[in-house]
Amino acid sequence: MMKDNPQRLSSLSVLLHWLVGITFILLLSVGILMEETDALALYPLHKSVGMLLLAAAAVRMLWRAGNGWPVPLGQPGAMAVVTARAVHWMLIIGTVLMPLSGMLMSGGGGHGLSLFGLDLLAANPDPLNPGEVIPLSRSLAGVGHELHEIGGNLMIAAILLHVIGALKHHFIDRDATLTRMLGRTPR
Ligand code: HEM
Ligand code: HEM
Structure with missing residues (x-):
């Protein structure tokens, strides 16, 4: 697999960026909708897609570790370089921590982990209350829930900064940062 170089990002970098990025934004939206409307029908989809995203995000993190950042x-200033780098770290860590915290919340809460119907971890039904589950660990589930909520809000802020940065590069600095991430080679 060709590595990134300053002129051209490898097709794996481009593919993983948009696959993980767009899916992540959809999951944020679905998660907020779930929270706001109690749309229980969306839970299994949110969880299954989130767990699949973990696989892609993990591959991406390994790819970044081996390849370095773009x-x-x-001619960005030192502040711009540091800010962009810090936001990239936040984003890539968040794409791994959001699914993990969700799994901790659902798994620890006794709801089990099901990937499109395939049970990765069985639910823990309450024999005395049909339809209810007993948490495996109330405290771990609580930590997962807390991380998932705070993490979601931090990620929204990071993505806003990230997209503003991308648009500034494209429309104000008029450099090739955005088109390079679309797989094009700057002249
Ligand atoms: C990249 C992946 C994911 C993203 C971006 C994401 C995002 C979100 C967001 C923003 C919320 C609303 C939180 C709030 O406002 O309190 C939410 C809720 C939730 N997420 Fe995720 N999530 C992801 C993956 C997962 C996974 C893998 C699971 C479980 C296996 C999961 C389980 C849940 C549950 C159960 C809720 C509802 C919590 C409640 O009702 O209080 N999420 N998610
Ligand atoms: C849809 C709006 C988005 C746009 C327009 C966008 C644009 C870009 C651009 C132009 C770069 C290259 C930066 C450079 O050359 O230094 C980049 C890199 C990056 N973006 Fe995004 N991005 C978006 C969404 C996201 C989302 C939602 C995430 C994560 C949740 C994300 C995570 C990253 C990361 C970690 C990098 C560093 C390089 C890499 O690992 O691929 N981006 N983005």
């Missing part, structure tokens, strides 16, 4: 284009 080299900044244009």
